[in-house]
Amino acid sequence: MTTETILYIILAGVVSIALAVFMYGYKSKQTGSLRWIFGILRFITLFSILLLIINPKFKSETYTIEKPKLPVLIDNSASVRELGQTENVSELLQKFKENVDLNNKFDVSYYSFGNDFRESDSLSFDEKNTNIAKALSLTNRLFKNKTAPTIIVTDGNQTLGNDYEFSSASYKNAMYPVILGDSVKHTDLKIEQLNTNRYAFLKNQFPVEVILNYSGLKPVNSEFIVTQGAATVYRANVSFSENESSKTLNFTLAANAVGLQKYTAQLLPLAEENNKTNNKKQFAVEVIDQATNVLVVSKITHPDLGALKKAVTSNERRTVAFKKPAEAVNSLNDYQLVILYQPDRGFASIFNEIEKTGKNTLIISGLSTDWYFLNGAQDHYNKEASNANEDIQAKLNSNYGTFAVEDIGFNDFPPLHTEFGALTISVPNEVMLEQTVNGITNGNPLLATMEINGKRDAIWDGEGFWRWRARSFLQTESFQSFDDFIGNLVQYLASNKRRNRLEVSSETFYYNNNPIKISAQYFDKNYVFDNRASLNISVKNTETEKQTVFPMLLRNNYYEVDLNSLSAGEYNYTVSVANEAVSSSGSFTILDFNVEQQFLNADVSKLRRMAQNTNGKAFFASEGDLLINALIENTNFQNIEKSEQKVVPLVDWKYLLALIVLALAAEWFIRKYNGLI
Numbered sequence: 001m002t003t004e005t006i007l008y009i010i011l012a013g014v015v016s017i018a019l020a021v022f023m024y025g026y027k028s029k030q031t032g033s034l035r036w037i038f039g040i041l042r043f044i045t046l047f048s049i050l051l052l053i054i055n056p057k058f059k060s061e062t063y064t065i066e067k068p069k070l071p072v073l074i075d076n077s078a079s080v081r082e083l084g085q086t087e088n089v090s091e092l093l094q095k096f097k098e099n100v101d102l103n104n105k106f107d108v109s110y111y112s113f114g115n116d117f118r119e120s121d122s123l124s125f126d127e128k129n130t131n132i133a134k135a136l137s138l139t140n141r142l143f144k145n146k147t148a149p150t151i152i153v154t155d156g157n158q159t160l161g162n163d164y165e166f167s168s169a170s171y172k173n174a175m176y177p178v179i180l181g182d183s184v185k186h187t188d189l190k191i192e193q194l195n196t197n198r199y200a201f202l203k204n205q206f207p208v209e210v211i212l213n214y215s216g217l218k219p220v221n222s223e224f225i226v227t228q229g230a231a232t233v234y235r236a237n238v239s240f241s242e243n244e245s246s247k248t249l250n251f252t253l254a255a256n257a258v259g260l261q262k263y264t265a266q267l268l269p270l271a272e273e274n275n276k277t278n279n280k281k282q283f284a285v286e287v288i289d290q291a292t293n294v295l296v297v298s299k300i301t302h303p304d305l306g307a308l309k310k311a312v313t314s315n316e317r318r319t320v321a322f323k324k325p326a327e328a329v330n331s332l333n334d335y336q337l338v339i340l341y342q343p344d345r346g347f348a349s350i351f352n353e354i355e356k357t358g359k360n361t362l363i364i365s366g367l368s369t370d371w372y373f374l375n376g377a378q379d380h381y382n383k384e385a386s387n388a389n390e391d392i393q394a395k396l397n398s399n400y401g402t403f404a405v406e407d408i409g410f411n412d413f414p415p416l417h418t419e420f421g422a423l424t425i426s427v428p429n430e431v432m433l434e435q436t437v438n439g440i441t442n443g444n445p446l447l448a449t450m451e452i453n454g455k456r457d458a459i460w461d462g463e464g465f466w467r468w469r470a471r472s473f474l475q476t477e478s479f480q481s482f483d484d485f486i487g488n489l490v491q492y493l494a495s496n497k498r499r500n501r502l503e504v505s506s507e508t509f510y511y512n513n514n515p516i517k518i519s520a521q522y523f524d525k526n527y528v529f530d531n532r533a534s535l536n537i538s539v540k541n542t543e544t545e546k547q548t549v550f551p552m553l554l555r556n557n558y559y560e561v562d563l564n565s566l567s568a569g570e571y572n573y574t575v576s577v578a579n580e581a582v583s584s585s586g587s588f589t590i591l592d593f594n595v596e597q598q599f600l601n602a603d604v605s606k607l608r609r610m611a612q613n614t615n616g617k618a619f620f621a622s623e624g625d626l627l628i629n630a631l632i633e634n635t636n637f638q639n640i641e642k643s644e645q646k647v648v649p650l651v652d653w654k655y656l657l658a659l660i661v662l663a664l665a666a667e668w669f670i671r672k673y674n675g676l677i
Contacts, residue, residue: 401529
């Protein structure tokens with residue numbers, strides 16, 4: 001408290017005493033004890049009011065001791081069980097929890113990771129993937145700017161995410177890997193990787209690439225075969241040695257029948273192999289009779305066109321062709337969707353041909369668009385043309401119901417460029433993305449779809465969405481979310497299928513180590529998305545006849561269910577709406593592939609390099625006591641004394657108000673009691 005504040009408090013006391021004496025010592029008509037009581041009460045009231053006005057404060061300093069953090073990250077994936085390390089993990093964790101010195105020195109916390117990263121309450125060792133890089137990244141963020149040496153209990157075999165050895169270079173704290181497994185080299189043949197297209201066209205050949213690995217010392221011979229049912233469709237003899245431990249096979253298979261074609265690839269095992277699970281892998285290809293052909297018409301070269309092609313062709317069922325307006329006029333019948341990029345008067349013949357053929361269109365406008373021409377070339381929408389430019393961002397309309405759209409972070413994407421002016425749509429439409437400027441919606445659509453007499457069209461008012469694809473990759477380390485968004489838009493526009501009240505979207509087949517999700521949209525009788533409905537999906541295994549019912553959860557403008565709990569097999573499903581005679585049926589196949597069963601050893605060298613990169617040290621599971629002693633004896637990890645200084649009021653204003661009210665009330669009651677009021 002400053003000297004000035006102390007002087008103000010003394011002055012307030014003197015003034016309060018002086019006023020109380022003046023009112024009840026000099027001017028008061030009361031005598032005896034009442035004069036003293038009223039004077040004291042009035043002094044309390046006046047002094048409290050003046051203290052409220054002065055609001056004296058003083059500095060309060062508190063000291064706390066903060067232990068260094070010790071996060072323990074535990075691999076909860078199935079590979080730990082496959083390597084027979086579950087008991088070692090349990091014993092190690094028990095040592096950590098029971099060691100008094102360790103818990104006195106560190107604030108120990110436990111986390112598990114596999115597909116995801118979470119606080120550890122129990123361990124099941126059944127997660128189907130391992131993402132070590134994600135666990136390290138989230139731990140680094142969680143303990144940012146803190147002393148937090150990190151123990152990571154794992155076999156080092158990662159199946160998802162970035163390379164954790166290089167990711168650890170940005171980790172601020174020392175890492176102490178506990179290696180689950182050994183470094184003994186076992187004799188083993190395995191199918192390391194199998195690559196093929198998800199879709200193939202009827203009567204075509206589709207390519208298959210297989211990478212085969214051998215772990216061992218002596219030369220061996222084996223045979224690689226691919227079967228479809230009881231028939232062998234490919235066979236090759238392969239040989240390996242210590243120096244030639246990897247083989248890559250490239251071959252093609254014929255797509256002779258429409259529908260899902262399932263295959264089994266097998267590398268015949270050696271007699272001395274311990275792990276024969278990794279010698280076999282199932283894969284499938286969906287053979288389709290016709291591709292979705294998309295035509296992009298443009299007079300200019302722009303990065304948007306490259307992003308558009310990448311996004312559309314990310315699905316093998318779609319092809320993209322680029323043409324200039326003069327070249328495209330006579331070939332529209334070869335395509336299901338025509339994308340017109342920034343049209344001007346040179347597109348006049350294209351618009352005339354589209355009107356004749358009734359082709360579905362997506363028009364993308366930007367700074368090179370001739371809106372005077374475009375306003376006259378069609379009668380669906382109109383924009384006030386101007387010479388001014390505007391930067392806009394996007395906001396997803398959560399009520400959009402034409403098809404399922406996931407918010408991929410539109411609010412955070414870079415701005416698009418468009419011509420300033422109001423865009424008015426004069427036909428029935430649904431706005432998917434709204435324009436925003438500085439976070440405020442300006443009332444104009446950025447992306448809207450419309451369907452009139454079975455013809456589907458869309459207007460996208462803004463150029464520069466190639467930056468959206470780049471930003472999406474930076475945020476998610478994948479182009480998939482943006483490509484799926486464009487793919488869903490193209491799929492809707494390229495189809496002339498009449499919309500049903502219940503639309504279900506599913507894949508023909510899934511691998512059981514990947515997400516297995518089915519989505520659906522339900523519309524009321526006016527074809528408006530109904531978010532109040534209750535949807536269930538009944539799934540039946542065709543082999544075991546076991547039937548399971550799952551509720552579908554609402555996600556913005558669609559319903560979704562996660563079926564990862566199902567085992568491999570063939571399934572029929574029916575999606576139904578409660579209290580409505582509306583349903584939709586289909587089928588899918590789950591292919592068995594457990595990537596966590598592919599490993600024989602811990603990745604010892606990689607874990608050791610990671611420890612070295614962060615100034616830590618690697619230990620085997622049997623060396624738990626050595627790890628604990630190393631942490632306890634390390635002088636770099638010390639308690640930190642922290643001081644916190646706060647400026648707090650001398651007296652809480654609530655207490656002063658209560659005192660003022662109490663003093664005034666007491667004076668009033670005393671006056672009333674003595675008949676002075």
